[in-house]
Amino acid sequence: MMSLWNALPGAVSQGLIWGIMAIGVYLTYRILDIADLTVDGSLCTGGAVCIMMMLGGCNVWLAMFAALLAGMATGLATGFLHTFMGIPAILAGILTQLGLYSINLKTMGKANQAINVDKFDLLVSLRFTKNVPFYKNTILIVALLIIVLIVFLYWFFGTELGCSLRATGCNDKMARAQGINTDLSRVLGLMISNGLVALSGALLTQYQGFADINMGRGAIVIGLAAVIIGEAVFGRIFHNFGFRLLGVALGSIIYYLVLQFVIWLGIDTDLLKLLSAVVVAIFLAIPTWKSRYFSKPVRKGGSTVRVSKDNPRSVGKKEERADA
């Protein structure tokens, strides 16, 4: 029991750091209605850029800012493939992700780069989760960072430009009819999302003390898990857009707490990714199952039809989407 208790601060810190990534996933998945697989690559890009700059003697904030910009560039690449070249979003993301593998390797020079917390002035670290002055505590710092990001995103998605992004994701036909450049909206959304993901990667690298070429593998699944958990747990109480983003970050914490618990139970850690995939798959299936097996049949025009708005794919998903 004690070991579980001791592992908690670590789980919370990791949850918070991945929470930033999950917020990025939320923006593309829920607001733009794109499943963006770029994140598996851009997470590592953020980590690679951050660690190489810091090893080169750069200030931690500057390194993180550079990671953010690098992440936005990856989003730009996917957006370009998707809009200008007309490649389906999911494939565009996969292509960028694959390309990023090489770029990340070249950035780091090898598959793994370590950074020593004693020699470099890191913002967050495994070591800063307990027995440090409160202002150095990783949980506090990342929590503050998340709040700043949420406030920024809340503001942005309330602006004219932000509203046009939301309209694009909700109904792009309507958006174009209202004079919105939907291609630009998508590219912009992908850039913001991947910028956040890379920032999360930069923090994760500092936290674990190394960047690894495989650190982003399956990141999209963790992101989706956090989004789904956040919505399942807080969906009914959080209606405001800002709070929904907070719900996603909290969902990420819950994910890591559960993970920690499962590890503590002694499950073979090799199976963890399989477990995550199965759990996320089931949660993603719920809206479809709900409409297929649990919708109320109603009489309409003499024949029995099932209630389902829009097309089946979007049932229960679009209707619950963000508001600001």
Add this chain to the structure above:
Amino acid sequence: MLEVKNISKTFNPGTVNEKQALRDLSLTLADGDFVTVIGGNGAGKSTLLNAIAGTWQVDEGKIIIDGMDVTKLSEYKRAAFLGRVFQDPMNGTAATMGIEENLALALRRGHRRTLKQGIANSERKLYRDLLAKLNLGLENRLTSKVGLLSGGQRQALTLLMATLEKPKLLLLDEHTAALDPKTAAKVLETTETIVNQDHLTTLMITHNMKDAIQIGNRLIMMNEGQIIYDVSGEEKKRLKVEDLLHKFAEASGGAFANDRMMLAK
């Protein structure tokens, strides 16, 4: 106001599904014209509206709105000149956004979207007044999600959005077809009120021949991607549904109007 010059459009060229939807079609609308468009299934009515709106590029011909050649302009750029209402009530609004947010998006049609607040406080009074005129009780539900509204309410709202920033041309693509008769009548009434008060140049597709005759100052009938009948003024007012059916049978070489047109008789 609108000049459509010799436009043609073929879908899926070179395949078994090849379909010439518009054939060398020309149409000129004067300022303030309210034109109703009728025709059978696949006559090219919606295709004509989509060509004007820029959903895709035409193969040949020119489209000029208010003296400006928009043939090569993308859909979202042309939107600055156009107000559009679609047949499906789901298409015209953003369901997950509030009523006022939808209106605010529409108010900015044709303007650059900046980092200013998406809805200025001063706009809300305007929205409330305009919604009150619709008589649907929406004026007190500014922040309600549009997804919660009925089809008729959504069409009325879309109509308001299409005309909020006065368009040079209003395109209505069977915008009452998906509504029940009572709601359809109401939306149509609202349409006439708005068009008359703002003196809007309008193209309205309808499958209801009675409406087509009663509403507007000009009527065109389409068949196989061409305009086969164009009537306006007094002559249009004297038209009867039977005349149109006859005209249609004549032009299409005996093949009769589609079921909906028959039912609308």
